[in-house]
Amino acid sequence: MTTLLAATALCGATSAFATELEVTHWWTSGGESAAVAEFAKAFDATGNKWVDGAIAGSGDVARPIIISRILGGNPMGATQLNPGKDADDLIAAGLMQDLTELATAEDWATILRPKSQMDSCTLDGKVYCVPVNLHSGQWMWTNRKVYEDAGIAPPTNWAEMIAAAPALKAKGIIPLSLAEGWPVGLLTEDLIVAYAGVDNYVSVYKDRNMDMARGPEFAAVFAAIDQARQIIDPKTVVPQWNDAVALVIQGKAAANVMGDWAGGEFAVAGMVAGKDFDCLPGLGVEPVLGTGGDVFYFPKSEDPEVTKAQLAMASMMVTKEVQVAFNLKKGSLPMRSDVDLSAANDCMKKGLEILDKGTKVFPNNSQMLDRDSLNQINDVMKEFFSDLTITPEVAQEQFAAIIEAAPK
Amino acid sequence: MNRPNPLFRNLTSKLAASPMIFIVLVVFIGSTAWTVASSFTSIKTLPIFTPQEFYDNWVGWDQYVRLWNTPRWITSITNLAIYGVLFTGFAFIIGFLLAVLMDQKIRAEGVFRTIYLYPFALSFIVTGKVWAWILNPAFGLEKTVRDLGWTSFSFDWLTNRDMSIYTVVIAGLWQGSGLVMALMLAGLRGIDDEIWRASRVDGIPKWRTYLQIVIPMMRPVMITIFVIVASGSVRVYDLVLALTQGGPGNSSQVPSMYIYEKLFVGALAQGTAASSVLLLATAIILIPWIVVEFGKKSRV
Numbered sequence: 114m115t116t117l118l119a120a121t122a123l124c125g126a127t128s129a130f131a132t133e134l135e136v137t138h139w140w141t142s143g144g145e146s147a148a149v150a151e152f153a154k155a156f157d158a159t160g161n162k163w164v165d166g167a168i169a170g171s172g173d174v175a176r177p178i179i180i181s182r183i184l185g186g187n188p189m190g191a192t193q194l195n196p197g198k199d200a201d202d203l204i205a206a207g208l209m210q211d212l213t214e215l216a217t218a219e220d221w222a223t224i225l226r227p228k229s230q231m232d233s234c235t236l237d238g239k240v241y242c243v244p245v246n247l248h249s250g251q252w253m254w255t256n257r258k259v260y261e262d263a264g265i266a267p268p269t270n271w272a273e274m275i276a277a278a279p280a281l282k283a284k285g286i287i288p289l290s291l292a293e294g295w296p297v298g299l300l301t302e303d304l305i306v307a308y309a310g311v312d313n314y315v316s317v318y319k320d321r322n323m324d325m326a327r328g329p330e331f332a333a334v335f336a337a338i339d340q341a342r343q344i345i346d347p348k349t350v351v352p353q354w355n356d357a358v359a360l361v362i363q364g365k366a367a368a369n370v371m372g373d374w375a376g377g378e379f380a381v382a383g384m385v386a387g388k389d390f391d392c393l394p395g396l397g398v399e400p401v402l403g404t405g406g407d408v409f410y411f412p413k414s415e416d417p418e419v420t421k422a423q424l425a426m427a428s429m430m431v432t433k434e435v436q437v438a439f440n441l442k443k444g445s446l447p448m449r450s451d452v453d454l455s456a457a458n459d460c461m462k463k464g465l466e467i468l469d470k471g472t473k474v475f476p477n478n479s480q481m482l483d484r485d486s487l488n489q490i491n492d493v494m495k496e497f498f499s500d501l502t503i504t505p506e507v508a509q510e511q512f513a514a515i516i517e518a519a520p521k
Numbered sequence: 522m523n524r525p526n527p528l529f530r531n532l533t534s535k536l537a538a539s540p541m542i543f544i545v546l547v548v549f550i551g552s553t554a555w556t557v558a559s560s561f562t563s564i565k566t567l568p569i570f571t572p573q574e575f576y577d578n579w580v581g582w583d584q585y586v587r588l589w590n591t592p593r594w595i596t597s598i599t600n601l602a603i604y605g606v607l608f609t610g611f612a613f614i615i616g617f618l619l620a621v622l623m624d625q626k627i628r629a630e631g632v633f634r635t636i637y638l639y640p641f642a643l644s645f646i647v648t649g650k651v652w653a654w655i656l657n658p659a660f661g662l663e664k665t666v667r668d669l670g671w672t673s674f675s676f677d678w679l680t681n682r683d684m685s686i687y688t689v690v691i692a693g694l695w696q697g698s699g700l701v702m703a704l705m706l707a708g709l710r711g712i713d714d715e716i717w718r719a720s721r722v723d724g725i726p727k728w729r730t731y732l733q734i735v736i737p738m739m740r741p742v743m744i745t746i747f748v749i750v751a752s753g754s755v756r757v758y759d760l761v762l763a764l765t766q767g768g769p770g771n772s773s774q775v776p777s778m779y780i781y782e783k784l785f786v787g788a789l790a791q792g793t794a795a796s797s798v799l800l801l802a803t804a805i806i807l808i809p810w811i812v813v814e815f816g817k818k819s820r821v
Contacts, residue, residue, distance in 0.1 A: 177785030180566065184785075202566030202787065293768045347680045347769050348658045485565075485788040492593045492771055499682050499770030518587075 132422035134190025136409075137166040137182075139175035140443075142355040144377020148443035155435045161422045164190070171354070173295055176484070183208055188412030190419060191426055196233035196244060196408045197479030203410075209241045210411040215424050216240040225431065225448040227468070229404050233480055242408040243427045245436075246445035249402040249464060250372035251303045253393040254358065254379070259286060259367045270397030271307060271337070274368050278344040281367050287349045289341065290366035292357040297498050298491035300370045301338060302478060307398035308334045311475045317516060319481040326513040335505035335512075342498045350499075361390070370396065372405070376444030376460045386459035394463055402467045405477035406445070486519040553800065560584050560794035565787045584794035594795065597774045600686045604775070605754040607690045608697070612750050613743075615694060616701025621731060623702070624709045634706070638699040645696065649763025652692040653679065656764075682772035685765050689757070689773055692764055697753065701746055708742035709735065744814070755803060 134156075140149050146167075153163035166189055168175040176199065179192050183203055194200055203209055216222070222231055225244060234242040253271065260267040260277065263284055268274040278288035291297065305314050309330040316322040317331070325331065349366075351357050358375045360366035362382045369375065376392065384390050395401040409430060411423040429435055436447040441456055446464050454465065468474060478487055490512060497508040555568075562569070562578035569575060588594050619637055623630055640648065655661045656679040666674040678684035712735055720730040736743075758777040761767060767774040776799055783792035 173782075177781060180785045184567070199787075206567050293766050347682070348677055350680065350769060352653075352766060483565075484786045485783070485791070488782065488786060489591075492591075495768065496592065496770040499768065499772065 131160055131162050132418045133162040133164050134422050134426060135164040135166045136191045137168060137179050137189045138193035139168050139170060139172055141167050141169050142378060143381040144442060144444055148439050151435065151438040151442055155429050156426055159425045159429055161425060171295060183412050191409050191411050191423060193407050194410055195479045196230055196406055196477060198483050199479060200410055204236050204241050208413055210413045210420065210423055212240045212243065212427055215427055219428065221431065224451065226450055227404055227474060229476055230406060230448065234408055242410045243430050244406055244408045244448050245430050246406050246440050246443060246448060248372050248374060248405040248407065248445050250299050250405055251306055251395050251401060251403055252373055252375065253368060253370050253396045254361055254375055255368045255391045256361050256364055257390060259364050267391055270393065275340055275344065287360060287366035288344050288368065290349065290357040290360040290369045291345050292351050292354045295491055296354050296357065296371065297494045301494045303370055303396055304337050305334050306401060307396045308337050311401050315475055318478060321516055323513065323517055326516050331509060335509045339505045347499060373444055373460065373464060376458065377442060380444060380458065392460040392463065394467060400467055402464060402474050403477050404474055482519055486515055489515045556793045557797045560790055560797045562790050564790045566789060568789065584790050587791065588794050593771045593774055594779055596771050597776045597779050600773060600775050603686050604690055604757060605751065608693050608754045609750050611694050612697050612701045615698040616705050619698065619702040620705035620709055623706050637702050640696045641700045643696065645759040646763045648692055648696045649760045652688065653764050656688050679765065680769055682769045685769060685773040689761055689764055693760055697750065701750065704742060704746050708739040712738055
């Protein structure tokens with residue numbers, strides 16, 4: 114509450130000179146736009162002006178634009194990025210606003226959890242970004258009605274989904290929808306986590322355990338991916354992740370593997386978790402959650418008014434009210450544990466439960482590997498998915514070679 | 522007695538040319554040299570400028586070894602060759618044929634010219650999106666024909682990894698042929714009517730007049746068109762992005778997509794290495810042409 118009062122007081126002082134801040138992000142789907150609107154509303158209420166700089170596409174499209182603008186001396190007021198190594202070089206070059214003072218004053222280290230997110234924002238003891246939500250990519254979404262109409266019990270895990278595929282295909286339904294590009298990489302990582310386990314995933318991605326990457330545990334993963342690509346008809350692959358989710362919502366596809374941000378799309382479509390659709394963390398194999406998410410960085414500005422507005426925005430983003438409003442729309446988990454989430458849907462509650470236990474939580478891929486290597490892995494997996502002549506063994510070796518060459 | 526210093530001869534014109542000389546040296550040659558030099562380093566996000574930094578980050582040919590071991594890059598280069606040859610070739614043929622048809626003193630020429638030139642007014646992004654819808658098997662051409670009754674009809678190039686690059690050629694031609702036509706038409710109109718009368722008197726058929734007299738006479742126009750079209754095909758980026766996103770898989774990737782991605786996701790040197798390769802390839806094609814074309818004139 115004191116934060117809110119402080120923000121209100123600040124707004125009283127500065128409202129005469131509303132500062133415009135351009136905010137770049139890649140939240141353009143239905144649920145995401147609704148969530149961004151909450152940020153914009155709250156920021157405008159501080160007496161400043163949120164200038165929306167949405168970049169259509171995905172992080173892969175937006176990231177180069179954002180980084181080239183900051184490097185090129187044309188920085189935005191604030192920008193979304195993923196926690197991890199993406200901005201490390203920009204911070205080292207002194208291009209990012211130091212938020213340490215604000216973070217200490219508002220005690221982010223205590224009110225925000227899990228610790229890994231704040232660690233990702235902290236470099237040499239200084240805080241450079243504000244985490245706004247927690248996302249996990251390890252979810253399978255299924256349309257219950259599609260399965261029931263086909264006389265099949267809705268699957269509770271990945272293997273059951275695969276088993277149901279032939280029957281659905283015969284009825285002209287896409288058993289597993291997929292989007293072009295990074296969702297292929299996400300599916301790969303989810304299957305690694307499900308089939309090789311969290312510990313082995315971290316040991317390869319973080320500790321570069323090469324015996325593991327080339328070993329039988331990962332061979333099992335590539336066999337599972339091989340199964341998945343056999344049931345996916347290339348004609349049904351769509352350009353964007355939300356198109357793939359939409360296929361499930363419309364009942365044209367039975368299942369999709371996507372992060373919890375897909376929950377926002379189901380909510381916008383008015384579907385109820387547990388009744389109309391199922392959400393299965395860890396693909397139903399083992400309930401686990403990655404601690405991905407979104408953070409906001411503030412490129413350094415010469416103009417003290419801009420800096421002031423940036424700090425006001427950072428402070429606004431972690432207030433209780435904004436955290437709840439934003440995350441409910443986004444389908445993600447709030448950074449604060451002290452907020453009222455009675456309005457949360459079943460999927461979010463499942464996520465919170467896993468998060469509170471804390472044992473099955475692991476770091477996000479971008480916290481362990483650099484973006485260049487992650488993109489190379491995506492390239493390999495994209496090819497593996499679309500070209501059935503590539504054997505799982507070849508793909509596994511290509512994957513291992515990238516991990517081996519990745520900078521520490 | 523005092524011979525004037527040759528440096529100060531034509532001083533005014535040298536002064537006038539100095540901004541241009543400065544731009545050429547710094548912007549073109551300087552940046553090119555920097556790009557090539559940085560491709561031998563291991564830099565990631567931030568550019569470097571001092572010799573010491575270059576020395577510290579020097580890795581020799583590593584970036585090139587990685588580049589040519591990357592399947593995506595090999596696909597990209599192959600695709601560029603396919604696109605460049607087919608797009609340039611067909612743009613010439615279609616553009617010329619359209620221009621010849623236009624040249625037959627038809628009625629309402631202005632209307633047809635506008636129609637053919639119109640696609641050129643659209644950006645590559647719009648072109649790509651429109652063709653992505655037309656070619657999408659789920660709701661485009663294939664579905665429409667099937668709904669009309671031809672149920673075995675199949676046109677799935679967009680989602681077929683062996684054919685996807687050809688959809689880019691189709692969309693590119695739809696967009697670019699009109700411009701080639703307009704330029705060719707201007708070239709055709711520049712041919713003196715006397716030539717036509719003379720060939721008619723000699724009884725030469727019309728097609729032979731076009732092929733053996735008019736086309737050789739249009740050489741300067743042809744070269745201009747070639748430079749515009751060929752350089753446009755090397756730069757192709759947004760069309761692929763909007764049409765196929767480089768997919769399925771990486772099957773329709775082009776070099777500019779690889780370069781752009783690497784430059785700004787923390788593999789700067791890999792990006793400059795790839796652009797150096799493109800630069801070299803372009804130079805290998807352009808330098809012989811420059812020598813032939815401009816070398817001749819200086820001897821006159």
